[in-house]
Amino acid sequence: MSDTSWSTSAARTGGAPGLRRAPAAGGELLDALLPLIHGWLPQQRWFSGKGRPITDIRVLSGTELAAPAGDSSGLVHLLLRVRHLGSGAGDTYQLLVGTRTTLPTSLAPALIGRIDGGAHDGLLVLDALHDPALAGRLLGHLRDGDRFSCLGFHRSPGAEIPTGLGPRVGTAEQSNTSVVFGDSLILKVFRRVSPGTNPDLELTLALAAAGSTRVPAPVGWFETVWPYGDGDGAGEPVTLGLLQRFLPGTADGWELALASVPEGDFTAESFLLGQATAEVHTALARALPVETLGETQIEGLADGMTARLEAAASAVPALQPYRTALRSAFQDLAELGHGGRTLPAQRVHGDLHLGQVLRTPDGWVLLDFEGEPAQPIEERRRPQPAVRDVAAMLRSFDYAARHHGAGPLAEAWAKRNRSAFLAGYATTGDHDPAGEHVLMRAFETDKAVYECLYEARHRPAWLPIPMSAIERLSASPSH
Known part of the structure; x- marks a missing residue:
C-alpha cells in the first residue's frame, strides 16, 4: 500500500544504534514476509490497532529457530515495531512464523499468505503456534534450555517437561495466544511486548516460591533482550512466553457464575473466591516489596482517576451527565490523604475478574497476572492498594448478573455475591474491604469508567452494563 512502509534494514545492517542483527533470518525472506503480515495482522484478536490503518512495520529482530529442509517446516521468531494511525511510537509485537511448501487442510485457518516471486516463490507462511510440529519445537527448546543469540529458553528448577505432548491452540478470546500440550502444560505466548519482566512471570514465580497453591505452577519461560535503539528500555529483559501446569477438570469462574444467574446460589463459591483472593494478596505482600502511600501519593491516585474520567467522558457522551458526581468519589479519596490517612500498597493481580479464575x-x-495489557508495564509492576483487585471482582459480579439483561433478580444476585466475596476476603485478609467505603467507591468508579470506554470502543452493545454501575455510584457515596 502506498501509505505504508516496511523495513528490514535494521535486521540486516544493525539499524539504529544498539539494534542487534537478526542471525540466520535472511533479509530477503523478511522482505517477502512483511507485506503478507501487513494484511494479516489487523485481523488478529490481539492486535491493538483495529480500525486504524498500519503506516509502518519494522523488524526489530528476526531469529531462525528451524531452517526448512525438504518437506519440513521452517520457524522464524520476529519482533516487529508496528505503527498505525494514532499509535505514536507504535507497538511491538511478537510473531512466530512458520514456512511450508505444502499446507494440510487442517492448517488452512493459520495461513498468513503465500510468497510470490523471488527466491522464496511459492512458500506458504503461517502462524506457527497453530502448527503442531512447530509448537512442539518450542516446547523442546524450553525443555532443553536452548539459546539463540539473545533469545533464551528457561526451565524452572526441578520442573519436568515430558515429550510426546500433542499441542492445541486455546480457543478463548484473549490478548495473547495459549497453546495447551496434552493435559499437562499450557504455554502463553505474549503478543504485544515491551521492555521489562512481564508481571505474569514475575508474580507467578514469586507465588510459587512462597508455596502458594492458588496459581498454576510455572514450568518455564522464554525471553529476549529489548532490541530497540539505545534509549529507554535498551538492554532490559522482554518476557515472551510463560509455560505453566495445565489444570484439567477445572471450571471457568465466569461460566460457573453465569450458570447461577439469576436465581441460583453462587454465594458459597463467591465466599471461597474472596478467601482465595486474600490469600494471594497476603502471599504477594510477604514475597515482594510493599510501600506506604502518604498524602502526596494518595492525591496522585485520585488525580489519575480524575484524569481518566475526563478522558473517558470526552470519548463516551453517556458519561457526561455523571462527571461531577463521579469526581466526588475521587475527591473523597484525596481527602483521606489530606486527613492523615496512609494506605498500604503491594503487588496485585491488576486485572482480576471471573474470567481470570478457575474452580479446581x-x-x-x-x-493471568499480566495486569491490564493496555497499561505500560512499569505501571503494571507498581505496588498498589489491594482494594483495586477487590473492586475489579465486584464489577465482574455485576457483569455476570447483567450479561443476559437487567432485572430485580439479577440485581439481587449481584448484591448477594458481592457481599459474599467481601465476607470471604475479610475472613482471610488483614482488613475488611466492606468497611472501606471511600476506597471501594473510588476504585470501583475508576474501574467502571474504564469499562465504559472499553465497551464504547469495542462492544457498544455492552455499554449499558458499566453505565448501570455509573448510575449507582454517582447516586450515593455509600458502597
Whole structure:
C-alpha cells in the first residue's frame, strides 16, 4: 500500500544504534514476509490497532529457530515495531512464523499468505503456534534450555517437561495466544511486548516460591533482550512466553457464575473466591516489596482517576451527565490523604475478574497476572492498594448478573455475591474491604469508567452494563 512502509534494514545492517542483527533470518525472506503480515495482522484478536490503518512495520529482530529442509517446516521468531494511525511510537509485537511448501487442510485457518516471486516463490507462511510440529519445537527448546543469540529458553528448577505432548491452540478470546500440550502444560505466548519482566512471570514465580497453591505452577519461560535503539528500555529483559501446569477438570469462574444467574446460589463459591483472593494478596505482600502511600501519593491516585474520567467522558457522551458526581468519589479519596490517612500498597493481580479464575477440586486458582495489557508495564509492576483487585471482582459480579439483561433478580444476585466475596476476603485478609467505603467507591468508579470506554470502543452493545454501575455510584457515596 502506498501509505505504508516496511523495513528490514535494521535486521540486516544493525539499524539504529544498539539494534542487534537478526542471525540466520535472511533479509530477503523478511522482505517477502512483511507485506503478507501487513494484511494479516489487523485481523488478529490481539492486535491493538483495529480500525486504524498500519503506516509502518519494522523488524526489530528476526531469529531462525528451524531452517526448512525438504518437506519440513521452517520457524522464524520476529519482533516487529508496528505503527498505525494514532499509535505514536507504535507497538511491538511478537510473531512466530512458520514456512511450508505444502499446507494440510487442517492448517488452512493459520495461513498468513503465500510468497510470490523471488527466491522464496511459492512458500506458504503461517502462524506457527497453530502448527503442531512447530509448537512442539518450542516446547523442546524450553525443555532443553536452548539459546539463540539473545533469545533464551528457561526451565524452572526441578520442573519436568515430558515429550510426546500433542499441542492445541486455546480457543478463548484473549490478548495473547495459549497453546495447551496434552493435559499437562499450557504455554502463553505474549503478543504485544515491551521492555521489562512481564508481571505474569514475575508474580507467578514469586507465588510459587512462597508455596502458594492458588496459581498454576510455572514450568518455564522464554525471553529476549529489548532490541530497540539505545534509549529507554535498551538492554532490559522482554518476557515472551510463560509455560505453566495445565489444570484439567477445572471450571471457568465466569461460566460457573453465569450458570447461577439469576436465581441460583453462587454465594458459597463467591465466599471461597474472596478467601482465595486474600490469600494471594497476603502471599504477594510477604514475597515482594510493599510501600506506604502518604498524602502526596494518595492525591496522585485520585488525580489519575480524575484524569481518566475526563478522558473517558470526552470519548463516551453517556458519561457526561455523571462527571461531577463521579469526581466526588475521587475527591473523597484525596481527602483521606489530606486527613492523615496512609494506605498500604503491594503487588496485585491488576486485572482480576471471573474470567481470570478457575474452580479446581481443591479450590479457586487465579490466572493471568499480566495486569491490564493496555497499561505500560512499569505501571503494571507498581505496588498498589489491594482494594483495586477487590473492586475489579465486584464489577465482574455485576457483569455476570447483567450479561443476559437487567432485572430485580439479577440485581439481587449481584448484591448477594458481592457481599459474599467481601465476607470471604475479610475472613482471610488483614482488613475488611466492606468497611472501606471511600476506597471501594473510588476504585470501583475508576474501574467502571474504564469499562465504559472499553465497551464504547469495542462492544457498544455492552455499554449499558458499566453505565448501570455509573448510575449507582454517582447516586450515593455509600458502597
